[in-house]
Amino acid sequence: MTGGSLFLETFFNPTIIARYLPDILKGMLVTVEVAACVIVTGIALGLALAVVRSFRLRAVNFLIIVLVDVLRALPPLVIVLIVYFGLPNVGITLPSFAVLWLVLSLVLAAFAEEVFWAGIVSVRKGQWEAGRCTGMTEFQTLCWIVLPQAIRLTVPPLTNRTIAITKNTALGTVIGVPEILNQATTAQSFSGSATPLMMGALAYLVLFIPVVIVGRWIETRFAWRRG
Numbered sequence: 001m002t003g004g005s006l007f008l009e010t011f012f013n014p015t016i017i018a019r020y021l022p023d024i025l026k027g028m029l030v031t032v033e034v035a036a037c038v039i040v041t042g043i044a045l046g047l048a049l050a051v052v053r054s055f056r057l058r059a060v061n062f063l064i065i066v067l068v069d070v071l072r073a074l075p076p077l078v079i080v081l082i083v084y085f086g087l088p089n090v091g092i093t094l095p096s097f098a099v100l101w102l103v104l105s106l107v108l109a110a111f112a113e114e115v116f117w118a119g120i121v122s123v124r125k126g127q128w129e130a131g132r133c134t135g136m137t138e139f140q141t142l143c144w145i146v147l148p149q150a151i152r153l154t155v156p157p158l159t160n161r162t163i164a165i166t167k168n169t170a171l172g173t174v175i176g177v178p179e180i181l182n183q184a185t186t187a188q189s190f191s192g193s194a195t196p197l198m199m200g201a202l203a204y205l206v207l208f209i210p211v212v213i214v215g216r217w218i219e220t221r222f223a224w225r226r227g
Contacts, residue, residue, distance in 0.1 A: 016195040020187040024199045027183035028207060034100055034179065035166040041105040043162065046112025053113070054120055054142055064113070071110035076168050079103045084175045096175040108165045115158045119150030156219035163215050167208060180204060 053064050071079070084099045094102070123146045131141030173182040184200030 010194050011198040013193055013195040016187075016191050016193050017199060020183075020191070020196050020199065023183045023187055024180065024196070024203050027178060027180040027200070028203050030097075030172075030177065031169050031179040031203075031207060034097065034104070034169045034172065034177070037101045038104040038108055038166055038169075039162055041101070042108025042165070043112050043158070045105065045109035047116050049109065049113040050116035050120060051142065051147075053117055054146075055138075068110040068113050071107050072114070076103060076107050076165075077171050077174065079107065080171050080175060096172065096177045099175060100169065100172040100177050104165060104168055104171075107168075108162060111161045111165065112158060115154045115161065116150065119154035120146060122153060123149050159215045159218050163208070163211055166211075167204075170204075180207075 049064050049068070053061050080099060080103045083094070083103055084096065087094060120142075127145055127149065128138075128141055131145045132138070136144065169177075169179050170181040172179045173185060176182065180200050180203045184196045184203075187196035187199075188194065
């Protein structure tokens with residue numbers, strides 16, 4: 001058997017591909033579901049925290065800063081393991097899917113909060129004063145004048161951070177979430193072939209290359225608007 005034939009037999013075995021393709025496709029669906037949930041809840045929570053922080057309540061802001069710094073400092077894998085194996089000790093048991101969703105959402109929220117907060121403080125003080133002069137409350141000024149400008153400025157960095165964190169859905173394999181990597185490693189252990197791992201790698205490319213391309217387009221477009 002030639003080197004090329006051996007390579008194809010190891011990484012692109014057609015029999016194994018046919019056998020495990022349905023499992024990889026199921027893993028792709030789970031990955032998409034987790035990623036979608038994380039993006040929606042993580043960004044929404046991050047924006048909410050930044051809005052609360054803008055009211056400058058010292059005690060509340062201190063708690064937000066501590067929470068955000070801890071979540072940004074700890075590796076997501078460590079948080080996943082703590083939540084999954086630690087909560088049952090205090091009587092709280094969550095499904096593995098919920099644990100992965102919760103942890104990645106909190107991590108994304110921590111980074112999103114910092115991004116949104118940077119956008120809010122970058123808006124000139126005169127914008128706040130102009131809103132108050134028209135009779136708006138501080139909250140109305142924030143919602144209708146400051147946030148639209150801040151969000152536009154935060155789209156490029158937030159897009160990049162969101163893509164980076166959603167790729168951490170692969171961490172679900174350590175707690176049994178049947179996403180792509182979990183399906184691929186399970187198939188590899190049963191088949192004794194590297195083909196399922198290559199299928200998993202290709203599945204990630206199929207899912208995330210379009211996301212990266214769209215993210216780059218968004219970054220470029222909003223950067224151009226700022227100019």
